[in-house]
Amino acid sequence: MSDHTLPYTAAAVGSPSHTPKQQGRIAAIADAWLPRLVLSPTIILSLVFVYGFIAVTAWLSLTNSRMLPNYEISGFNQYVELFALDRWWVAAANLGIFGGLFILFCLAIGLVMAILLDQKIRAEGALRAIYLYPMALSFIVTGAAWKWILNPGLGLEKMMHDWGFANFHFDWLVNSDFSIYTVVIAGVWQSSGFVMALFLAGLRGIDDSIIKAAMVDGASLPTIYRRIVIPALRPVFFSVLLVLAHIAIKSFDLVMALTAGGPGTSSDLPAIFMYQFSFSRGQLGLGAASAMMMLATVLAVLVPMMYLETKGARNGR
Amino acid sequence: MKLSQIIKSVFATTALLSSAAAVHAAEVEVLHYWTSGGEAKSVAELKKIMEAKGVTWKDFAVAGGAGENATTALKARVIAGSPPTAAQIKGPSIQEWGQEGVLANIDAAAIPGKWDSLLPKVVSNTMKYQGHYVAAPVNVHRVNWLWINPEVLKKSGAKAPTSWPEFFDAADKMQKAGFIAIAHGGQPWQDATVFETVALGVGGADFYNKALVKLDPATLTGPTMIKTFDTLGKIKGYIDKNAAGRDWNLATAMVINGKAGMQFMGDWAKGEFTAAGKLPGKDFLCVPAPGTDKSYTYNIDSIAMFKVKDPEQQKAQLTLATAIMSPEFQEIFNLNKGSIPVRSDVSRAKFDSCATKSMDDMASSNKAGTLEPSMAHGMAVNSAVQGAILDVVSKFMNSNMTSQAAVQALAKAAKTQ
Numbered sequence: 001m002s003d004h005t006l007p008y009t010a011a012a013v014g015s016p017s018h019t020p021k022q023q024g025r026i027a028a029i030a031d032a033w034l035p036r037l038v039l040s041p042t043i044i045l046s047l048v049f050v051y052g053f054i055a056v057t058a059w060l061s062l063t064n065s066r067m068l069p070n071y072e073i074s075g076f077n078q079y080v081e082l083f084a085l086d087r088w089w090v091a092a093a094n095l096g097i098f099g100g101l102f103i104l105f106c107l108a109i110g111l112v113m114a115i116l117l118d119q120k121i122r123a124e125g126a127l128r129a130i131y132l133y134p135m136a137l138s139f140i141v142t143g144a145a146w147k148w149i150l151n152p153g154l155g156l157e158k159m160m161h162d163w164g165f166a167n168f169h170f171d172w173l174v175n176s177d178f179s180i181y182t183v184v185i186a187g188v189w190q191s192s193g194f195v196m197a198l199f200l201a202g203l204r205g206i207d208d209s210i211i212k213a214a215m216v217d218g219a220s221l222p223t224i225y226r227r228i229v230i231p232a233l234r235p236v237f238f239s240v241l242l243v244l245a246h247i248a249i250k251s252f253d254l255v256m257a258l259t260a261g262g263p264g265t266s267s268d269l270p271a272i273f274m275y276q277f278s279f280s281r282g283q284l285g286l287g288a289a290s291a292m293m294m295l296a297t298v299l300a301v302l303v304p305m306m307y308l309e310t311k312g313a314r315n316g317r
Numbered sequence: 318m319k320l321s322q323i324i325k326s327v328f329a330t331t332a333l334l335s336s337a338a339a340v341h342a343a344e345v346e347v348l349h350y351w352t353s354g355g356e357a358k359s360v361a362e363l364k365k366i367m368e369a370k371g372v373t374w375k376d377f378a379v380a381g382g383a384g385e386n387a388t389t390a391l392k393a394r395v396i397a398g399s400p401p402t403a404a405q406i407k408g409p410s411i412q413e414w415g416q417e418g419v420l421a422n423i424d425a426a427a428i429p430g431k432w433d434s435l436l437p438k439v440v441s442n443t444m445k446y447q448g449h450y451v452a453a454p455v456n457v458h459r460v461n462w463l464w465i466n467p468e469v470l471k472k473s474g475a476k477a478p479t480s481w482p483e484f485f486d487a488a489d490k491m492q493k494a495g496f497i498a499i500a501h502g503g504q505p506w507q508d509a510t511v512f513e514t515v516a517l518g519v520g521g522a523d524f525y526n527k528a529l530v531k532l533d534p535a536t537l538t539g540p541t542m543i544k545t546f547d548t549l550g551k552i553k554g555y556i557d558k559n560a561a562g563r564d565w566n567l568a569t570a571m572v573i574n575g576k577a578g579m580q581f582m583g584d585w586a587k588g589e590f591t592a593a594g595k596l597p598g599k600d601f602l603c604v605p606a607p608g609t610d611k612s613y614t615y616n617i618d619s620i621a622m623f624k625v626k627d628p629e630q631q632k633a634q635l636t637l638a639t640a641i642m643s644p645e646f647q648e649i650f651n652l653n654k655g656s657i658p659v660r661s662d663v664s665r666a667k668f669d670s671c672a673t674k675s676m677d678d679m680a681s682s683n684k685a686g687t688l689e690p691s692m693a694h695g696m697a698v699n700s701a702v703q704g705a706i707l708d709v710v711s712k713f714m715n716s717n718m719t720s721q722a723a724v725q726a727l728a729k730a731a732k733t734q
Binding site: 066067068069081086087147151152153154171173174176179259260262263264265266276277279280281282283 | 385388389392395396410413414417503504505557558559560561562699700701703704708711712714715716726734
């Protein structure tokens with residue numbers, strides 16, 4: 001808020017009998033308090049409903065809460081029990097597989113699509129809409145649609161058999177060893193268009209004259225992209241990683257719709273683990289412990305990234 | 318409107334609402350998850366009976382499968398200190414809620430109503446917390462059924478099996494004739510339904526009770542349990558590979574339209590058959606699963622009563638409990654839902670042959686001491702242990718786990734706190 005406009009507005013609201021000196025004082029008070037007043041509801045809301053609840057969850061994870069919360073601290077036994085559970089490790093390993101591949105493929109496909117679209121082609125607007133459109137669907141819809149497409153008895157495999165390719169074989173969805181990869185497929189299908197849009201915006205923000213200068217210097221197009229364009233996209237990479245990482249860690253609806261964590265518990269993810277143990281199995285303490293582990297994962301990934309990024313910005317890189 | 322006016326009017330409305338609640342004191346608020354077709358119709362009957370007795374029915378239906386959403390809503394209400402008058406809770410969860418000290422004693426309805434003599438002892442025990450009735454049973458589902466399409470049976474030259482060798486013989490013949498022998502949905506609770514039925518069929522009621530109700534470690538790792546898993550592993554071979562994640566009613570549909578021959582499922586499957594216009598005994602057969610004709614695994618729905626302060630509401634609660642146990646309600650509710658009444662003195666005239674067989678078998682297995690709670694449907698063990706067992710069984714069904722590894726994992730799961 002600028003200092004020039006505020007006294008004027010304050011004076012307009014206040015009665016005209018005030019002397020200019022009084023007006024100045026009111027303006028100064030308003031200047032000091034108005035921003036705090038305006039921001040305080042949102043700050044309080046996030047303090048209570050985000051950080052407050054994180055604190056409650058941390059507390060619950062140290063108790064023996066069963067069906068209902070019980071606030072008597074009993075130490076770290078929920079964590080001990082959590083780490084002894086095979087199912088937790090399946091979920092954690094799946095998060096590693098899903099998160100890693102999801103981010104990698106989204107980045108790669110998004111970047112390639114953005115670069116291809118950036119070649120001043122015809123009907124770019126239409127193509128962009130086609131690529132971006134999957135993002136308009138909810139993960140539940142994506143999950144349900146891919147569930148039918150990938151089901152060997154209904155979708156792709158049956159279609160190929162009907163077309164005469166009797167040896168075609170694709171049953172990842174119902175195979176416990178591969179089910180987690182079907183989640184990657186559906187997730188990448190949904191999110192890579194969005195990554196493309198971010199990269200495209202980044203590409204459009206690069207100064208044309210640098211590229212032209214490089215061309216004058218005789219650099220080939222691949223070299224220009226490798227040495228100039230992609231390094232210039234660094235901040236976009238950071239934002240995309242941030243968004244994709246948290247989509248991966250909180251991922252719940254996609255898996256629920258696609259495989260429901262199955263076959264068996266083979267495509268289980270920590271979010272599903274947390275939900276089931278807290279709410280349907282009456283092991284609230286254990287569920288809270290798993291939620292804290294998810295938070296720890298987010299922090300372990302994001303804190304170094306944000307640190308690197310802010311350090312980089314400060315050094316002017 | 319100024320802010321202060323808005324605040325004032327909000328307070329006024331709240332006060333009005335709460336006083337309105339106080340005026341209509343003879344009211345029951347019932348939390349339940351009977352939201353599908355036949356179920357909703359059944360609940361409407363209860364509402365009618367209650368309103369005929371001058372009690373207002375406030376419906377608190379929370380949709381969602383096995384009632385997970387309803388349980389979450391219930392927990393929120395109880396923690397907030399305003400529980401509904403009554404809620405659909407079953408099995409050991411009644412004891413868990415009892416331990417929280419929130420359930421109301423309804424002996425005043427149960428003792429004059431002679432519930433003790435009307436209900437099988439295993440059932441009445443579930444409805445009691447520390448010797449006092451806290452819940453009213455609504456219906457009995459039998460879980461250990463095998464549903465068969467007689468057309469498929471005839472075409473493959475097999476006969477309805479009564480033992481495991483006969484079962485596998487029939488399954489082989491069906492497979493040879495080009496049918497899917499066993500329709501199944503690969504969801505954890507369905508896997509567990511087949512598992513417990515096989516355990517009952519292979520080991521008998523005593524074994525079942527020791528293993529899946531009392532969780533005796535020696536029985537869980539013993540040779541009979543290994544044999545149970547061996548049999549389950551063999552059954553796995555007759556299920557089509559697309560079963561993963563399939564809903565139970567889709568599996569039932571495969572039996573209905575003759576794609577598959579048999580299905581292990583509780584008697585809610587009958588609803589699917591009758592809804593498709595099929596007649597029991599003619600278009601479909603209901604037989605006890607192999608080796609389980611002398612025993613009976615039950616899944617009983619019940620309405621538990623919560624502590625309320627208002628004496629008018631307490632009275633309404635007793636009216637509700639009495640209404641639930643009344644023969645009229647038991648008949649109409651169970652005709653709609655496909656289950657059978659909890660009391661044996663209800664007229665059988667309108668029930669079909671599957672239901673009357675279920676009634677006979679329940680009575681005889683109660684006498685023989687082979688009436689057992691269903692583990693897969695949350696009647697035998699608490700939800701934490703049940704979940705851990707389900708994890709083991711569904712892992713066994715969906716991987717190359719050996720029976721030996723499975724029994725060890727099962728024994729570990731049974732120790733879940």
